[in-house]
Amino acid sequence: MSPLRSSGTHKVKALRDRLIRINPSVDVKTLQITLGGQESAKSMAGALEQLGNCDLLIDATAEPTAFNMIASVATRKKVPMVWVEVFAGGIGGIVARSRPDIDPVPLAARAQIVTWCQDQNVEWVRPIAGNPYEQQNAEGTPQIASDAEISIMAGHATRFATDLLSRPIGSIFPMSAYVVGFSSEWLFGQPFDTRPIDLQPAGAWGGTAEELEPGAVLRLLNEHLSPSET
Structure with missing residues (x-):
């Protein structure tokens, strides 16, 4: 996909479209969320749990905030x-x-x-x-x-x-x-x-391999982010 075609499109959507153009049968799931941003604890917990199920x-x-959470x-x-x-x-x-x-x-x-x-x-x-x-x-x-x-x-x-x-x-x-x-x-x-x-x-x-509950997200933030980042 050319840069002009993806201009103004969110990166996750542009990447999804690019992957589908390369391989139409590929199964792509996108999550548009700001790690460490003003998201609900439930949404953040779900996103982090899905990241943990990835191979890489x-x-x-x-x-730094996104890096620490990942x-x-x-x-x-x-x-x-x-x-x-x-x-x-x-x-x-x-x-x-x-x-x-x-x-x-x-x-x-x-x-x-x-x-x-x-x-x-x-x-x-x-x-x-x-x-x-x-x-x-x-x-x-x-x-x-x-x-x-x-x-x-x-x-x-x-x-x-x-x-x-x-x-x-x-x-x-x-x-x-x-x-x-x-x-x-x-x-x-x-x-x-x-x-x-x-x-x-x-x-x-x-x-622990248990699924992350919303409260666990706060513990992750406290454990892995510096005071200036939280």
């Missing part, structure tokens, strides 16, 4: 998770995975990634206030993430996803997190400069 969870929101479901139900994000200004991006009982649980993995970035001792290029997709380079020139950078990182996430589904234990990827550069900014020496991150097992996978 993918977070492409770059939203990560909590992945950890509780022992479902593999992939997440992807494009850095401000399109200077690069990160793609990572968490496989049950192999990799650290998603929240621990993200903490290790943050620590790795801090250990590089290279000052982060700050985004322009109010726009997470923009940043300024050393000369003060604005840089904006484009569809090209987003498409590249989406492709990397797709490779992680298909690898996970086809090889639940083995993998063609020796590391579970990669930082990919698109310009000579931050710690990247040149475009397509890629840095692997060796994630170490941490955290306990699994937990």
Whole structure:
């Protein structure tokens, strides 16, 4: 489906239509809900429970609240998770995975990634206030993430996803997190400069498998979201 045809359409509907055009017999179920948003506890509980029944969870929101909620479901139900994000200004991006009982649980993995970035001792290029997709380079020139950078990182996430589904234990990827550069900014020496991150097992996978009741949603929020996010 062309971008013009899906213009003005919600992403979940556009993706559903795209999948059906690729394979008319595919069975697609969409949920249009904001994780952590102003939704009813009952609606949120139902959405999270359905996520827990999936074979793989993918977070492409770059939203901490959504990540934490998806990560909590992945950890509780022992479902593999992939997440992807494009850095401000399109200077690069990160793609990572968490496989049950192999990799650290998603929240621990993200903490290790943050620590790795801090250990590089290279000052982060700050985004322009109010726009997470923009940043300024050393000369003060604005840089904006484009569809090209987003498409590249989406492709990397797709490779992680298909690898996970086809090889639940083995993998063609020796590391579970990669930082990919698109310009000579931050710690990247040149475009397509890629840095692997060796994630170490941490955290306990699994937990109660009962269905989530509305009250359990509040407990998940309290357990997995920081005070500033709740």
